Amino acid sequence: MSVSSAAPERRVRRAARIDAEMQVGVAIVGAGACGLTAALMLHDAGIECVVLERDAVPSGSTALSSGFIPAPGTLAQRRQGIEGDSPARFAADIQAKAHGRAAPTLVQAYAQAAGPALDALQARHGLDWIVLDGFLYPGHSVHRMHALRQKTGAALMAGLQAAVEASGIPVLTLALVDTLWLDESDRAIGVGYRRPDGREETLGCDALLLACNGFGGNAAMVRALLPEMAEAAFGGHVGNDGSAILWGQAIGARLRDLGGYQGHGSWVTPQGALMSWAVMMEGGVQINREGRRFHDETQGYSEAAVHVLAQPGGVAWNVFDAPLLDLARGFPDFCEAEAAGALRRCDGMAELAACIGCDAATLQSTLDGLRAGAVQGDGRVFARPLAAPYFAVKVTGALFHTQGGLDVGSDMRVLRQDGTPLPNLLAAGGAAGGVSGDAVWGYLSGNGLLSAVAGGYIAAHTAAALIDERKAFHGR
Template identity: 30%
Template sequence: MKRLTSILLSLLIVGSSVLGGCKNKNTSEGKTPESSAATSSVAAPTDKEADIVVIGGGGAGMTAALQASQNGAKNVVIVEKMPQTGGNTVYATGGLNASETSVQKKLNVKDSNQSFIDETIAGGKKLNNPELVKTMVEGSAAAVDWINQIGGDLSELGRSGGMSVDRLHRPKGGAAVGPMIVKTLNENIEKENIPVLLNTTAKEIVLNDKNAIAGVKVADASGEYTIKCKAVVLAAGGFGANSDMVVKYAPNLKGFGTTNHKGATGDGIILAEKANAALVDMEKIQTHPTVEPSTSVMYTEGVRGDGGILVNKEGKRFINELETRDVVSAAILEQPEAISFLIFDQAVREKLSAIEKYINLKIIEEAETPEELAKKIGVDPAAFAETMKAYSQAAASGVDKDFGRKEMKSKLDKPKYYAGKCAPAIHHTMGGVKINTVCEVLKADNAAIPGFFAAGEVTGGVHGGNRIGGNAMADIIVFGRIAANSACKYVEANGGYTEPSIVLEEAETPAVPEVKGNFKDGEYTGKGKGNNGDIEVKVTVKDSSIVSIQVTKHSETPGIYENAEKNVINSIIKKQALKVDTVAGATNSSKGIMEAVNNALNQK
């Protein structure tokens, strides 16, 4: 029987697996939140032990934990402060940049590691740590193979801004890469029985009298305790959602929106600094150029890479759309009202399935002709039609005389035509903890802190002054695996592996009513509005109580939605109430499920 990845520490029941993998449940002595709330005192949590503690359950953290387990380290635990895994990774849409890969070879795409290195450093304004770039690039092909080997899908190629070759590896049909990566990692972490402590915050990295790693102080609903360990892999992400921290290092970004998930607050960087780690490139913060202003939804770079263009309020192009993100962002800010419109046609939509999310969110205007589309977005129809005609001719000839764009995969002449309003928003923080090529965390004098390793957006130096789209995914997988390998070597050299000591629960039983309901027996269907579109449910009532709620259709974001489904449905069944608490980070999905159940049971 599969074990649930969480120790008996918290009073809260946090929901099911992310995307069907990595089931997590925090309890205290097997009590539900209701029974625990009625208890006047709860025993203080006791300290635990592990070989490796991974701080952060995003892409880098899960990669590190999984690789460590594959290496033979079975006493590994992930500490994640949010109620679900995934972090910013689940929002990634474009792909994973890699060179000299098996996929490129199969598709007859010629590439070289040196070209990838050169373009990454050029895109980073030559401010990157060249050794870290070389390490990332030389490990990128193996990263693609590893993801595919563990059940992922990086079988298709695209191109991101700043790259001259198709090296953006993505799922078939151009689907969003992040949800696929999160799903794949979670499923494998479930198989490996790696504990994931959700709603658990790392409070302090504990060093011994030799200034080497000794443990991590954490806190959950049951209180504070220490997980004693030999090594720590810090993978807590960046600080793009911490506006105060952003402004501290880059005052010019005050007032900017963000594409980051709410947990990207820089906690790991602060922890590391208190543990004597040096920081680098903290002022280097990237804005993504194509973000829908009212919702902060980011349009994947793949839309432009597959042929989309940008026009301003005058209906005119103003930039080579495949320039690096910083260049495109700056150009948009110079346009009237500091906004632009991302334009694409039916041909682009058909080869990039990630676009369907934007359609479902109703943030895209569509029309049968350029003139009609221009009227809908409020630009001059004649000017816009002329822009579309000129671009179509340029794409047909292969020569963009206006802006020198070399890759024009679509002539943008296939109805329907689409437009999405966009403006820059804070997207990626290039600065963070200083590391070397084996992911050791370094002090100001470049000496490594024994047993301390880091990977992902929490680190600095890889991307320099600007990150190339698709390089974050390469970063988290390549360095996540390296951090795991280094941590394992350290553990092996300092006493070796121990047997798993974290107590895990067996799979929990389905929710059952805790009070008597007052509903009419039968099966009902209903529909509610979620974050990305309609959520449809089938509700079964027996002996006046709701006994089953099944979601039959939805288009919510994988990696975020599943926790809402589990917790909201369980709460409705247990309490026999149509209004229950929403799940943090998935409020709209939670409300959509409640609305669907309510509509199902209140049909006239």
């Protein structure tokens, strides 16, 4: 399919060889969690690589996320006494959330690779994981959500950057890749990139990994492919301009699941920050301007974005009480939103109704219905009612990142239209189609960083094997 775009031009040039300033084993486009994980794994394998990053400081969607990565069978799980998880159980959870519409080969590949990837980052590069074991995120049947102790995406990026720097891996910042160089057999031989002063430079490579995320920052693509999110707030990185898709179209690659994405129904407004969905999972509710609940909050924060945007004014209020406030304050993102004035305290029902701007009797009826054990109309069952004082945070629905992209095999090699792999062009993370199927409700919590970290890990091993094979063939 053809995708229109308002992004800067992304070119593909053909040549037998490239006259590049430098030649490396693997060129990596994008210095987010995917690109940096791949770089670290390549370093461990003894393969020279260079990471190219468009920004002055690597951040991307990773730094804007909560920084939580799901993985089964890890050292961190065992250290905390969490048992019973496995790649098979994780894969089943992914497919259950996606209603069986996630790519089976990728589900299996990511479920198998996620644990070894996190263990390698911990054992060899000092990323000390903890498992969030106070609650279950939507769709997960066991505690497997990993984070650094700071519990932020910014901390995750800082940890990966520190590891890359300690390993001596070159990261070229302010290097906007706009051209892929391929030979006539579709073998990637290098990239062209622009500097802020307009200067153009080239880098030759034996393998190329696209780790440049999706198209959430490209308004034209979002309007065309995700019309329900066309007017939504965008909580991702503006650099997610669809470059991988545009290059893929130019070389005849196959695209997959372009209707898949991660939304978030708890984007604090007007402050612009994520509020942890743990509050909803543990008994919080979303109330609209009419004083009513409007969906089962425990189904997931991604599809909640669409539900919230469908409410009057496209907003809702997250309503919770003191014990849940204590839980929320365990997440730095919430603390920042609270410091910015997002939290409202309401000592009674009348004050809460005035805060929301709804009819007090309607709100009273809504909250009265949250009796312990009472089954709601949407099927949700509450363990206890909310108790005054109440707390409220105004939220809207947001688009965070897309889950569709280049179709790849289980080894992360990009596939042609006929399903055959390109020789040495790989894609992972948001640049590739993920494991959320083709709709917002298919997103299992953490799927974005799962595809970034597990995908980067797999791509590095594939690239290393391709390079070793090529060296053996040429006798060097």
